[in-house]
Amino acid sequence: MKILRVISSIDPKDGGPMEAARKIDTTLQHLGHQVELVCLDDPNADFIYDYPVQVHALGPSKGNYKFNKKLTPWLNENVDSFEAVIIDGLWQYHSFGAWRALAKKTIPYFVFTHGMLDPWFKKTYPLKHMKKWLYWPWAEYRLLRDAKAVLFTCEDEKILARESFWLYKANEVVTAFGTADAPKNRGQLTNNFLDLYPELKSKRLVLYLSRIHEKKGCDLLIEAFAKVATQDPSLQLIMAGPDQTGWSSTLKILAAQRGISDRVSWLGMLSGDIKWGAFYAAEVFCLPSHQENFGIVVAEALACGKPVLISNKVNIWREIESSNAGFVDHDTIDGTIRNLQRWLALDANTYKELTEHARKCFTQHFLIQHAAERLVEIIQEQRF
Structure with missing residues (x-):
């Protein structure tokens, strides 16, 4: 055709x-x-x-x-x-x-x-x-x-x-x-990403990777992360994505007001192998969006076997919830905090099960x- x-x-x-x-x-x-x-x-x-x-x-x-x-x-x-x-x-x-x-x-x-x-x-x-x-x-x-x-x-x-x-x-x-499946050379991609950003080594990474835009709930994520960051000094939030409206300057001020400037890494737009390295290096992917028709980045995170923490305004939330591939809550500060707390409360075995469910959710629904x-x-x- x-x-x-x-x-x-x-x-x-x-x-x-x-x-x-x-x-x-x-x-x-x-x-x-x-x-x-x-x-x-x-x-x-x-x-x-x-x-x-x-x-x-x-x-x-x-x-x-x-x-x-x-x-x-x-x-x-x-x-x-x-x-x-x-x-x-x-x-x-x-x-x-x-x-x-x-x-x-x-x-x-x-x-x-x-x-x-x-x-x-x-x-x-x-x-x-x-x-x-x-x-x-x-x-x-x-x-x-x-x-x-x-x-x-x-x-x-x-x-x-x-x-x-x-x-x-x-x-x-x-x-x-x-979306397309993730590349399989996980170790190499992770190492290349961390070599590029050595300050992120030995950190527990929460990844946001999307446009820096009001509808994506970036401010909710910064507010919520500020509430949980004290639980573990190794927690680090990555904010990655293009900023076409200049909102990131306001968000950086917000992070400073909440005392977490050094706990948030602003990496700009990531693409290609560096993007996949960021997915693999992270423990979880977070998108507390106010409106998301699908969320290609959510599917990409699942392809990498990463549990996703999303709002119920991401329209594929039902597939995530039914697959036990992450956590879903409201697009509010409290909802985002609850998602982060649920992840932080996991033991090693339960987290591993969640990563397996994430990968299975991708192959069943989003290939x-x-x-x-x-x-x-x-x-x-x-x-x-």
Whole structure:
């Protein structure tokens, strides 16, 4: 099958949807399908050349909306050579521009919303939501209405998507989702990471690895860690991830006010082997997010056999809880403290069992090959 993916950006700094697209496209090619991608990035950007399939980069584009007048004409000219189109994400020009072309075509298209209809955004950013209402009826509503299927990565995401806009119509389909397996050279990756950050050797590492963003609950984690840090002087919190809003400066002040500046390591964005080394070096992974459609990093931690401490706003929390692959609580300071305390109370044997459950949870629920195969099934079922 020949598939075209339409996405605003494949910049790794933009988070999980881009990483998921990369992993799924790689796997689709291994399964014998031909995949190409069109995005609104600058064609001279370094990350364009690292992508695993042919990329048609039509940028540079204008503003945060990434308006790009080349997209619709490009699709009108080229899309007929594909059998299906996948559109990733909402609220930027790529989705509306794609609909403008595809509404006139017979080729089926499928939309991943990637949690962008979660009502958390409506409650947290009411002014932005009002602006989206002006845009919704003639753009994203039509995109979803006309799609062969709107794809959700779990039942929670599908149900929550119905709450943001009363004008909503979609053929909803829940699909498997996941990521690639972790590399197997655990010892080497761990040593390389600790050689790069020797101050972390002999520490019990709590890892946060995601964007530094308000919705991720970074402030909750710092507050909670401050409450438990006195229990063991070897405890160390790693805060790793890109900061596109400048929030880390405020968080560092918070850590200083709580007296844990020296107990928090700010490593910036980690990728490749260094990222995997961080996962392997850590004892647990923590993400107390206020809103998380899936959480690729949660799946990556599980792939490394690491128990995860997450909030019940991470939409895969049910799989984690039922698999006994970590601990789940509310997206509050107290909930995050309880998760950390449950981990700290484990004896060595129980912790080892938890790591085995984490690995099993990944292979059963979040292996990328299952996600790619299910995506192909959905396309084949829905496109005629």
